Amino acid sequence: MTTAAPTLGQPTRLSRSRGLASRFLVFATSQEFVLLLVVVLLFAVVGNTNPRYLAERNVLNIFNGNAYIAVAAVGMTMVIISRNIDISVGSLIGVLGTVSGSLAINGYPIWSSWLVPILLGGVVGAVIGFMVAYLRIPSIVVTLGLLSILKGGLITVTNGAWITDMPDTYFLAQMRTPEISLLGINIPAIPSPIVIMIVLTLLAALWMRYSPTGRAIYAVGGNAEAARLSGISEKRIIMTVFIINGLCVGIAAVLWATQLSIIQSTVPAGLELQVITSAVVGGVSIMGGVGTTIGAMLAAILLSAINSALVFINVSPYWFRAVVGVLILITVLTDLLRRRRTQA
Amino acid sequence: MQKKPILALEHISKNFPGVKALDDVSFSLRAGEVHALLGENGAGKSTLIKIMTGIYRQDIGRILLNGEEIHLHSSAHAQRYGIAAIYQEPMVFPDLNVAENIFIGHTDQGLVVNWGGMYKKAEEILSTLGVSLDVRSQTRGLTLAAQQMVEIAKAISQDVRVLIMDEPTASLSAHEVEQLFALVRVLRDKGVAILFISHRMEEIFQIADHVTIFRDGKRISSYAIEEVQQERLIQDMVGRELEAMFVRDFRAHGDQVLSVRHLSKEGVFDDITFDLHEGEILGFAGLVGARRTDVGLALFGIEPADGGEILLRGKPVHIQSPAHALELKIAYVTEDRRQLGLSLSMSVIANLSLPQLGKYLNLLGLIRRKHEIETAERYRQQLNIRTPSLWQEAGKLSGGNQQKVVLSKWLNTDPQVLILDEPTRGIDVGAKAEVHQIINDLAGKGIAIILISSDLPEVMGMSDRILVMREGRQMGIFKRAGTSREQIISAAMGMAEGEAGA
Numbered sequence: 112m113t114t115a116a117p118t119l120g121q122p123t124r125l126s127r128s129r130g131l132a133s134r135f136l137v138f139a140t141s142q143e144f145v146l147l148l149v150v151v152l153l154f155a156v157v158g159n160t161n162p163r164y165l166a167e168r169n170v171l172n173i174f175n176g177n178a179y180i181a182v183a184a185v186g187m188t189m190v191i192i193s194r195n196i197d198i199s200v201g202s203l204i205g206v207l208g209t210v211s212g213s214l215a216i217n218g219y220p221i222w223s224s225w226l227v228p229i230l231l232g233g234v235v236g237a238v239i240g241f242m243v244a245y246l247r248i249p250s251i252v253v254t255l256g257l258l259s260i261l262k263g264g265l266i267t268v269t270n271g272a273w274i275t276d277m278p279d280t281y282f283l284a285q286m287r288t289p290e291i292s293l294l295g296i297n298i299p300a301i302p303s304p305i306v307i308m309i310v311l312t313l314l315a316a317l318w319m320r321y322s323p324t325g326r327a328i329y330a331v332g333g334n335a336e337a338a339r340l341s342g343i344s345e346k347r348i349i350m351t352v353f354i355i356n357g358l359c360v361g362i363a364a365v366l367w368a369t370q371l372s373i374i375q376s377t378v379p380a381g382l383e384l385q386v387i388t389s390a391v392v393g394g395v396s397i398m399g400g401v402g403t404t405i406g407a408m409l410a411a412i413l414l415s416a417i418n419s420a421l422v423f424i425n426v427s428p429y430w431f432r433a434v435v436g437v438l439i440l441i442t443v444l445t446d447l448l449r450r451r452r453t454q455a
Numbered sequence: 456m457q458k459k460p461i462l463a464l465e466h467i468s469k470n471f472p473g474v475k476a477l478d479d480v481s482f483s484l485r486a487g488e489v490h491a492l493l494g495e496n497g498a499g500k501s502t503l504i505k506i507m508t509g510i511y512r513q514d515i516g517r518i519l520l521n522g523e524e525i526h527l528h529s530s531a532h533a534q535r536y537g538i539a540a541i542y543q544e545p546m547v548f549p550d551l552n553v554a555e556n557i558f559i560g561h562t563d564q565g566l567v568v569n570w571g572g573m574y575k576k577a578e579e580i581l582s583t584l585g586v587s588l589d590v591r592s593q594t595r596g597l598t599l600a601a602q603q604m605v606e607i608a609k610a611i612s613q614d615v616r617v618l619i620m621d622e623p624t625a626s627l628s629a630h631e632v633e634q635l636f637a638l639v640r641v642l643r644d645k646g647v648a649i650l651f652i653s654h655r656m657e658e659i660f661q662i663a664d665h666v667t668i669f670r671d672g673k674r675i676s677s678y679a680i681e682e683v684q685q686e687r688l689i690q691d692m693v694g695r696e697l698e699a700m701f702v703r704d705f706r707a708h709g710d711q712v713l714s715v716r717h718l719s720k721e722g723v724f725d726d727i728t729f730d731l732h733e734g735e736i737l738g739f740a741g742l743v744g745a746r747r748t749d750v751g752l753a754l755f756g757i758e759p760a761d762g763g764e765i766l767l768r769g770k771p772v773h774i775q776s777p778a779h780a781l782e783l784k785i786a787y788v789t790e791d792r793r794q795l796g797l798s799l800s801m802s803v804i805a806n807l808s809l810p811q812l813g814k815y816l817n818l819l820g821l822i823r824r825k826h827e828i829e830t831a832e833r834y835r836q837q838l839n840i841r842t843p844s845l846w847q848e849a850g851k852l853s854g855g856n857q858q859k860v861v862l863s864k865w866l867n868t869d870p871q872v873l874i875l876d877e878p879t880r881g882i883d884v885g886a887k888a889e890v891h892q893i894i895n896d897l898a899g900k901g902i903a904i905i906l907i908s909s910d911l912p913e914v915m916g917m918s919d920r921i922l923v924m925r926e927g928r929q930m931g932i933f934k935r936a937g938t939s940r941e942q943i944i945s946a947a948m949g950m951a952e953g954e955a956g957a
Contacts, residue, residue, distance in 0.1 A: 338798065
């Protein structure tokens with residue numbers, strides 16, 4: 112039964128075109144659209160100065176270079192939207208990458224060296240989720256603790272021994288799609304990380320938009336109390352978010368490890384910051400409730416493109432971090448301004 | 456009357472969007488007097504206090520301190536002029552000790568804190584107040600009353616000349632109130648001007664020298680306490696003009712939907728008993744601290760009750776969570792839209808469907824957006840929600856339209872019991888009338904409605920019966936017909952004549 116609410120007042124019937132116009136405005140001012148424009152602009156400007164920047168090889172490198180970051184950023188996007196944070200992802204990538212390599216050189220089937228780290232990531236995510244949702248420990252504290260445990264534990268267990276001589280079939284990240292020719296257009300061989308990044312990002316974006324759980328993640332991050340009053344279980348949502356995040360980190364770890372010929376059994380420095388930066392520059396609000404995985408992916412690509420561009424326009428790569436810093440501040444500032452207008 | 460005023464407010468007006476909070480108010484406080492301020496919720500008392508303590512600035516009017524005009528920028532600034540306020544909930548730093556709390560915010564201590572001197576001074580101040588407290592003990596763990604003493608001592612340490620006490624007794628026991636009053640008299644005799652706000656009539660007659668009544672942002676009257684009777688004060692608070700334009704079609708009620716028997720929650724409310732029928736509106740009236748909202752929270756499972764019974768269509772239910780209440784078709788429109796009602800960063804559409812997402816799924820378990828949009832469009836037209844687009848973030852709507860979104864969200868759950876908590880607070884007059892019309896129509900459709908409201912004309916104009924609460928107790932249920940506003944107010948203030956049948 113549907114409750115027909117009362118009839119009163121003059122129905123304000125807005126014309127369809129105005130609705131469309133307003134939807135277009137929302138789209139055109141979205142972080143995703145702006146990022147896309149910036150990426151295209153960057154390619155155009157730098158490509159104009161140095162055409163080699165636009166060479167197929169370089170473009171693929173740009174997309175490929177940060178693909179595992181973008182994959183981790185899919186999970187991070189959900190975590191931040193739910194108004195949490197995970198600063199242990201860098202360490203976890205290091206640990207799971209090491210696990211992956213160890214499995215591969217110790218005679219376990221190759222598929223298990225890909226799958227086990229992913230599942231293990233899910234388990235770690237569940238542990239974080241449990242502590243955040245049920246023990247009510249702030250996620251920054253839980254993951255700060257985990258970061259130290261993983262980092263220290265990895266060194267203790269492996270003594271920093273390098274993992275080398277993985278079997279040839281191990282290098283998932285170095286595989287490519289076959290070159291195909293479709294309707295006279297040659298599609299080059301795409302490295303698998305790019306494919307995985309795009310598929311995962313789009314699936315996650317659709318899931319966030321069309322599934323009740325996805326919607327609930329936004330609701331919990333936007334206003335946890337209102338979500339609870341609407342009958343949504345905040346605990347269940349936070350568990351879900353951290354498990355998915357763990358799985359994403361697992362995939363990212365496999366992509367990271369399988370592109371290296373030597374796994375150094377250490378934690379790559381500052382990885383978690385790159386992942387968080389991608390999410391934040393991608394328009395995910397650090398206050399929760401706002402953002403998409405597509406934005407985060409575009410930001411990861413943009414960062415990679417800027418890094419590469421600095422080389423091509425002969426600017427010291429040391430500038431990269433400063434540029435990233437400026438980007439973060441600009442995005443957070445626009446987010447705050449947008450919010451201030453909302454709350455006014 | 457001979458004494459000169461310390462603090463005088465002249466022709467103060469203050470507007471908020473859609474509301475005239477204070478309208479040409481003149482008011483003065485004299486040294487060594489306790490001046491009580493009386494008025495219903497929303498009469499303008501809080502706004503007045505905030506202007507006196509520099510939290511708000513008046514739109515028009517002047518503030519004179521000892522005859523000289525002052526411009527207050529902040530409460531710290533007001534404190535420098537010797538104007539301080541203490542509230543129902545003391546604002547102490549729980550991890551600091553008593554002396555540190557007393558001297559917090561003093562910058563005249565040089566580079567290093569002189570601990571010995573500070574403890575000595577703190578002890579001196581407390582002893583002049585006749586209070587025995589260990590100045591070295593942490594404030595966490597002190598009783599509310601003791602924390603208030605600390606706050607008063609803090610005000611003294613800053614040479615307070617005007618002390619505003621906003622419902623300081625609301626959370627105190629009778630004995631603690633006595634102690635507080637003893638202290639108030641000490642301060643008064645020292646020449647401090649005290650502005651005292653309380654909803655307890657007997658306290659006003661006990662402690663105040665003068666009393667001023669506010670209503671609808673205006674100063675209505677002032678009296679010396681010995682010249683005035685309770686009845687007079689109540690009449691002034693209530694006003695004479697009667698409920699004018701409330702649309703309400705009174706019809707016969709349907710079946711009994713909800714029956715609440717001796718509902719209690721330890722330390723919050725006690726022995727609440729009422730019945731509610733299809734198409735009936737039961738008003739909940741009471742002053743601040745009457746605990747009406749807590750009954751609503753219990754019925755919706757947010758803060759479940761711990762005693763008594765709830766019968767829904769004759770069957771006992773134990774409502775333990777909002778999700779459970781939703782299943783039982785009970786909906787609760789919260790008092791605080793922004794904090795509890797809406798996710799401000801989500802669209803109107805997404806807010807609307809949130810409690811009912813399960814109903815919008817296709818076979819794949821995905822949300823059918825088209826269906827969602829249709830619902831939102833329907834409510835936009837029916838409740839006349841004014842928004843440029845349904846995709847607009849809820850936070851960008853005006854208060855009245857936000858309220859309509861919240862209402863729509865809960866109507867969409869198809870409730871049989873609808874609890875409305877202050878549904879028209881903070882929205883403008885036009886939107887108010889629309890919301891009243893909506894409530895009337897909902898009752899007409901057979902929904903059983905509980906209307907919690909501090910707006911007395913609203914409760915009396917809209918309700919079939921009115922349950923009056925005071926400090927967690929049910930003071931009586933009054934039929935709309937034949938009940939005067941004075942009776943309701945008297946009951947809400949805990950005065951004898953509030954006896955009436957259910």
